[in-house]
Structure formats: C-alpha cells, structure tokens
Amino acid sequence: MAESLNRTGGERDPSGPARRRLSPAERLPQLLDAAIEEFAERGYAGASMAGAAARAGVAKALLYHYFPGKAELFKAVVRACIQPVFTEAQRLVDAHAGSQAELVRVLIELGYARVTAEPRQGVVFKLLLAEADRFPELAAFYHAEVLSRGLALTRAVVRAGVESGEFRPEAVDDPGLAAVLMAPIAMASVWRIMLGPDQAPSPEAMCRAHLALALNGLRRR
Amino acid sequence: MAESLNRTGGERDPSGPARRRLSPAERLPQLLDAAIEEFAERGYAGASMAGAAARAGVAKALLYHYFPGKAELFKAVVRACIQPVFTEAQRLVDAHAGSQAELVRVLIELGYARVTAEPRQGVVFKLLLAEADRFPELAAFYHAEVLSRGLALTRAVVRAGVESGEFRPEAVDDPGLAAVLMAPIAMASVWRIMLGPDQAPSPEAMCRAHLALALNGLRRR
DNA sequence: GGTCCTATTGACGCTGCGGTCAATAGAAAT
C-alpha cells in the first residue's frame, strides 16, 4: 500500500481558451465543487490546493485569490454542503399535517433516503467527523449547525407526539432520546462511505428496523 | 552556522540521556503507544514519523527499523487497539445466564461504559472511520474484525430473545436491526471524540434512552 | 477604441516529511 501519490490532478483543456474571466458568482461554485471532490478523495491533510485548483481547471494562485488559505477553503466547502440538509427536514416538519408517528416515519425515511441519494453529503459529513477534533472552530460549527439543530428538531417532534398522546410520556424532552434516534442514520451514512454500498449495512434494511424499533419503542403502552 | 563539520554517525549527545538499548519486546509497545498518540492527534496524513518517534523519545530511523513504513505502522496501531473490544463483549455473552432482555441491557451498558472509560479506543475508531475509504485493506479489516463481529453478536442475542419468547418474532435475523442497535453506541463514541465531553450528547443519557427504546421496541406486545 | 478594474497566471521560496544509509555503541556470549 505504498502511497502512490500520482499527481495527475485534473486535466485542463489546452485547446480551449485557457483563460476565461468569470464573475466571482460563477467561479466560486466551480471552485467549491472542485474542492469538495479533492477533499473527499484525499481528506483534509491529504488534499492539496494545487489538486483542487487543477480539478477546477484553474491556477492554484486563483484559489488564494478567493480563499485566504486551505483552512478557510475547507470550511467554505463544509458550509456549502451541510447546510441544505436540515432545511429540507424543517420544511417537512412545518408542512406536516398528520399524526406525529407518521411524521417520525417520514423524517426517518428522509434521512435514509439521503444516505443513498446524496453520497457527496455523506462524504462531507465523514470528513467533518474526521477533522473536527483538529479544528475547534469546525467542531463548534458542526455542533451549532448540524447536531443541535437536528436534536432540537427531533425533540420537538417527540414532544408533540407525547402531547398528542401518541408517545410514552417519559420520552418528552429526554436529552438522550433524540441522539439515539438520530444516530443510526448518521452511522448508516458513515458506514456506507467507509465500506462502500456492498459491504455496508443496507440503509433500506436499517430504515425498516429503525422504524419498527422507534415507533414500537415510542408508542404508549 | 555554516560549518558544523558533519562527520556522519558522530558524537554522542552530551545533553541527551543515556541511549538505552531495549529488546524489541520492550521497545515495540513504547513505539505503538507513541504512534497511537501521534495518529490520534494529527490523523493519518497529518501524523509524521518524526513526531511519533519524538513522542517515544527515539530517533526517527528507529521506527523504520521496526516498521517498514508509515502505512504498516498505522495498521499495527489499529490492530493493537481495536481487537480487545469485542473480546470482552463475547466473554459477557458466553458467561451470561439470565434473560435475554437482561443481556441486551448489560451489553448496551458495556458499550456506553467503554465510550467514557476508553477514550483511546474511541480515537482509534474515529481514525478508522476517517481513513478507511482511502485504505481498502483497512476497510476490509474493520469490516471483518469489528462490524461483522459486532453484528453477528447482536443478532445472536436478539435471536435468542425471540426464541425464548421475550422479543417480537419479526426481529429475528433482521439484518438492519443489529446495525440500528449498535449505531447509537458507535455514534456516542464518535460524537464524544469530535466534540469533547461537554458538547457531545451525554453517553449516560443516551444509554438510558437507548435501553428504554430498545427494550420497549423489542418486547413482544 | 481607450481606460480601468480585477480575475488570472507562472514561477519561486521555503518548510516539512517520508525514506535511506553508514556509523556508533549497548549488551550478551565467549
């Protein structure tokens, strides 16, 4: 397993007009996309600015024109990738009309669906896990923007279910319960990223089991 | 400092403490310990052989005397750290006499206890998550030695519970169920490593909620 | 067309790291 750091990078097209000048509004997403790819493939420390630039078909120095350095680029990538996740969940919650049990089902299914449908998000999530302890700022960001938000959303749903009489009253505002409910979805994503779709536990199977266990476990007896 | 007359090999270090010669049996654990620390703190790519050597109070070249290279050192570290985990769980299962529900409780409590009591194990676990997708060999190792073993153990316990009539019969051999049952413990460990004991969801609270949800959810109705 | 702004670039400095090597020196065997 010698590290064959083949610096093939991205190929630029020498035939085309090598140097097109774009507005930042157009260039930024390009750079972020390329950076996601580079970080996802090599990890934070393993990623190179030159590699990211090459993937975008751009000179390395241009990256430094848009971002102060590697760390800031990384944070920008994370922000761009993680934020949409909970927006959708919140939308579902706000739009929901039926029973709370049904809402729990919809949310859990949404989570597992994203695991299979949005691998890129999973990669960034894994990257975040991998690097957070070396970047306190990033850990704080993750805590505030991802975990806290997810936990708050989950607790709100559970609380509503308790108040409507569907769920066991002890479940209300249990600080650990929300975490236990979210964790399998997060792990499904992590496992899939690290082991690949074949070896990882099937998200569909986990979804079924998760639904059965959660709804059974929450239900008032 | 142009001329320090470099005679190779050279003079003994007067400031340095004695250069003690140890048997490999004594030196190896030292090196592994130091390497764990280095990898844990900097990640795989970020860790340096020189750093690991320095932590062990040893010259970098000595590391290369014991390990062929960085990759092998890393694998040795992972092996030394992960293997004991499931041994203990298996021992508990084999020694258990009471009801299956009680066994589930004991195993879940064991998992969360280790999360707080063995942070080093958690660090290696996180490291494994972080690097597995770049080291197919390592991913295979994780799959065979950690995940598969844990899943098999969990399924066996659930199956026994179903056969004894304690658990819902649908739970038997559900491939997703075991994963869903293990995931919160794994995530508790990951969260603790990435966020620290203060910000991470409390393992004790998760343990309580996990027990309630799992036992309630598994129980025959 | 001319002017200005700034997106864009290639080349460079420098640091740090993985890996190698010949030389040195504990300690066990004789």
Next chain:
DNA sequence: ATTTCTATTGACCGCAGCGTCAATAGGACC
C-alpha cells in the same frame, strides 16, 4: 577482555505542497 550481533542514531536526499508576488489579460464602462 574481546568479539559479535543488532538496536540506535544523526545526517542527508528528493520532493511535494503551502503560500507569495509581480506581471498579464479579459471584460465592463465610457
């Protein structure tokens, strides 16, 4: 005490990668 074996070391090599800078050129605006 001498020999032998090998654990241990400092110095060195080559290179990859971050960050910098002065110079260039694309396009908007008049």
